[in-house]
Amino acid sequence: MLSRQQDTLFLTKKLDQEPCQDIIFRSKLADIVIPNHLPLTDYVFQRFSGNGDGDSTATCLIDSATGRIFTYANVQINSQRVAVGIHRLGIRQRDTVMLLLPNSPEFAFSFLAVAYLGAVTTTANPLYTQAEIARQANASATKMIITKQCYGISPVLVMELIQRYKVTVVPVAPSVVLAFVKSQETERYDLSSVRMMISGAATLRKELEEAVLPKFPNAIFGQGYGMTESATVAKSLSFAKNLYKTKSGACGTVIRNADMKVVDTITGVSLPRNKSGEICIRGDQLMKGYLNDPEATARTIDNDGWLHTGDIGYVDDDDEIFIVDRLKELIKFKGYQVAPAELEALLISHPYIEDAAVVAMQDEVAGEVPVAFVVSSEGSQVTEDDVTSYICKQVVHYKRVNMVFFTDYIPKAPSGKILRKDLRSRLANGPMNLS
Structure with a gap:
């Protein structure tokens, strides 16, 4: 020090x-050159209206839950109809509308509708509790909430949809990449149509990126990096018109x-x-x-x-x-910095671990120590000693996992980001809340 x-x-x-x-x-x-004289909605649809060269009858969105297909013209018209509807209900320029919606066509229609009116969108996790929704609504001065029933999409359904619609570009979160790697079902599906797989929302380690590639034999894999406040910060040049050689684990180069x-x-x-x-x-x-x-x-x-x-x-x-x-997530062990993502990548490489998350636990001597929440593979008998020994052999002393808590699932946002605050709350609330 x-x-x-x-x-x-x-x-x-x-x-x-x-x-x-x-x-x-x-x-x-x-x-x-990026035009700054157009409203967002005009910019989005300019190729599909007026003298644009786009085909407005081409498919824009497919609802995976129902099979409904929306063309670019459908999306534009539906968005305008929603805009008229919420305007009649009192939404005006600079008012805030909360979208409490899963990934769905309705999210796109609602988001574009709010943009048509020059209003403000605040997006909320459909899995939030009433108290969490209320806090966000109050903080953003929400005047209207648009919501619908929430449904999940499993990795198996994703593979079915890839096969059915011959999907060519697949954006995924690291949690989905992990599910593909761990799944025994990938051999049953024809995934050869995928030519690009883009990972975002959270850090994806080199080992996981390399493990998923054999599952998608014709795909170029790359990462993107960004945040709500900045939009995209970096993107892999493996997707550029003139391809660049890129490295596993990199999230790209800074955007133009x-x-x-x-x-x-x-x-x-x-x-x-x-x-x-x-x-x-x-x-x-x-x-x-x-x-x-x-x-x-x-x-x-x-x-x-x-x-x-x-x-x-x-x-x-x-x-x-x-x-x-x-x-803010770095663990401070006696002045050393420990990155949870590094330990998580090692943990999920264990053959009997399905998923894992690492957070800091307060310690009187070290200040903070790394502890792991682990989802073990079905039927496995892996123990805490097995896990700690596995990590101990691969890292310096201050990165060693201090304790292991076995759990049924790792709490995550829809984007795939680990909800570490939920895990820290379990630690703070005592032993009964750790599993």
Whole structure:
């Protein structure tokens, strides 16, 4: 710790004496012209109306639950009808509408309808409790909630749909990738139509990416990285018109029309390649701010226009970005930083573990220690000692898993992100709530 403090003091003194220039990373691809004179809905449908060259009768959306098919013309008309309906119910420009909806055609119609009116959308998880919905509605000053029955989509159904509709591009969350890897059902389906598989929503480790590729023999795999506040930050160039060779585990390179830098989490100094720090992004695609919360906005976007993502990562020699973990989720063990995602990747590589999550548990001596919640494979007899020994052999001492709690499931958002706060709540509420 003393060495780290001395380094920080030296850097601080140096900054006081000399102005520091940011090390900025840009896309390998040229910037493009993005029109800023069109409303969102006009931009979305411009190819399919008027003199556009798009085919408005082409399929735009398919409802997997019912088989209903919507053309681009259908989507535009339905969105306009919903806009008229909610306008009659009193929604006006800058009013807030909550979408309490699963992934469905109704979500698209409602989102576009709100945009037609110049109103504001706040999206909520359909699995939220009444109290959680009420808190979000109050915070966003919601005037209307649009909702419907929620249904889930299993990995088997996804494979059935790929086979039935000859799906070519498959966006997935890491939890779905994991389900594909662990599933014994993939051999039963023809997945050869898939030519692109894009993972987002959370960190996907190299080992899991490499494990899923044999399941989709004709697919190019790549990752994207972004957040609600910044939209897309990075995307794999394996999807570019002129293909670039990419590495497993990378989440792409910074998008066009944007600047990116990596900063030291203590000093704020921008870092060179292959040095981990907080990723910051700047560009016209950033949010204007958090609704009715200028203090939170100021904490996230600094005076120079940099949005601080809270994600820890680095840029390698080929401009590819690797995410290590969330800044707020790093476990602080006696001054060392432990990334939960690294341990989770090792845990799910165990042949008898279906899923896993790692969080911090308070410890009187170390401050925090890593503990694991594990879903074991059906019929397996894997024990806590088996799991801790498996990890112990592969990591340095401060990354070792301190305790293992076996559970029926890992709580996740619809996007696939692990709901770590739910797991931390279980720890805080005592032994009866750990399984």
